[in-house]
Amino acid sequence: MRTVELVCSPGLDAEVRAVWDRLAAAGLPSLARNTHPTNRPHLTLATVDEFPPGVERRLAELFDAALPMPVTLDRVVVLDGSAPLVWLVQPTSALTALHAAVWDVLAEADGHRPWHAPGVWVPHLSLALRFRNADLRRARAVTGGQRPTGAFDAARSYDSTDRTVTPLTTP
Numbered sequence: 001m002r003t004v005e006l007v008c009s010p011g012l013d014a015e016v017r018a019v020w021d022r023l024a025a026a027g028l029p030s031l032a033r034n035t036h037p038t039n040r041p042h043l044t045l046a047t048v049d050e051f052p053p054g055v056e057r058r059l060a061e062l063f064d065a066a067l068p069m070p071v072t073l074d075r076v077v078v079l080d081g082s083a084p085l086v087w088l089v090q091p092t093s094a095l096t097a098l099h100a101a102v103w104d105v106l107a108e109a110d111g112h113r114p115w116h117a118p119g120v121w122v123p124h125l126s127l128a129l130r131f132r133n134a135d136l137r138r139a140r141a142v143t144g145g146q147r148p149t150g151a152f153d154a155a156r157s158y159d160s161t162d163r164t165v166t167p168l169t170t171p
Contacts, residue, residue, distance in 0.1 A: 001111070001160040002051050004059060004102050004168065005042040008125070009068065012150025016041035016087065016125055022142045028135055029085065029128035038158060038165045041125050043071075043089055045102045049111030056157070056168065058105045063155040063169045066098050072149045076140050078133050079122065085131035085139055086124035095123065 008016060023030035031039060074088040089095070100118050114120060131139070155168035 002048055003044055003158045003160075004046045004106070005044050005156050005158065006063075006067075006069070006152035007154045007156055008041045008071075009151040009153040012071065012073075012148060013041050015146075015148045015150070016127070019087070019127060019143050023085075023128060023139060026138065026142045028139055028142065029131050031126060031128060036163065038163060042156070043123055043125060043152060044116060045099050045121075046106055046116050047111075047113040048106055048109035050109065051106075051157070052108045055105060055109070056166065059102065059155065059157075059168045060170065062098070062101055062105060066094070066101075067155065067169060068151040068153040069094055069098065070149065070151050071095070073125065073147055076127065076136075076143045078131050078136050079124070083130055084124075084126050085128040085136070086122075086126050087143070089123035089125060091123050099123075 007013070017032070020030045020032035024032040070092070072090045074090050076085065076087050078085055096118075099121060103112075103118055106112070115122075127139070127143070157166045157168055158164075159166065
């Protein structure tokens with residue numbers, strides 16, 4: 001499986017990681033406990049089985065033109081009341097257009113995950129997995145209710161087969 005993700009600017013990354021740490025300190029599920037070196041706050045735009053030839057170059061061109069992109073985080077929710085605790089991302093017209101453009105580039109790829117499709121996708125940064133809806137009030141108190149701003153300043157792809165990350169932007 002290959003993802004297409006936007007990563008947070010350093011300040012926004014630090015704010016999300018601080019919430020991960022506060023959730024863990026409160027005894028709640030948290031991505032702070034995932035110590036794999038690829039674990040970092042990110043916004044997933046698409047997930048497919050494999051990239052067709054030439055896709056990485058086309059995505060890099062797209063991201064080099066679009067980033068950095070301002071972002072504002074919104075409410076903390078449990079998606080579908082079932083599992084991940086997330087910080088919603090306010091969808092701007094620029095973000096929505098970039099998301100659609102990524103899907104156009106990936107049109108020939110196999111194995112699109114339908115929950116990332118335009119019109120269905122809920123932009124968010126994950127805070128915890130396997131989160132209980134019953135703990136949402138406590139999690140919101142821990143996160144503090146702030147709505148941080150920052151930017152998405154780079155893009156990457158995660159390969160679940162070998163658990164590696166490939167940059168999709170020029171450094």
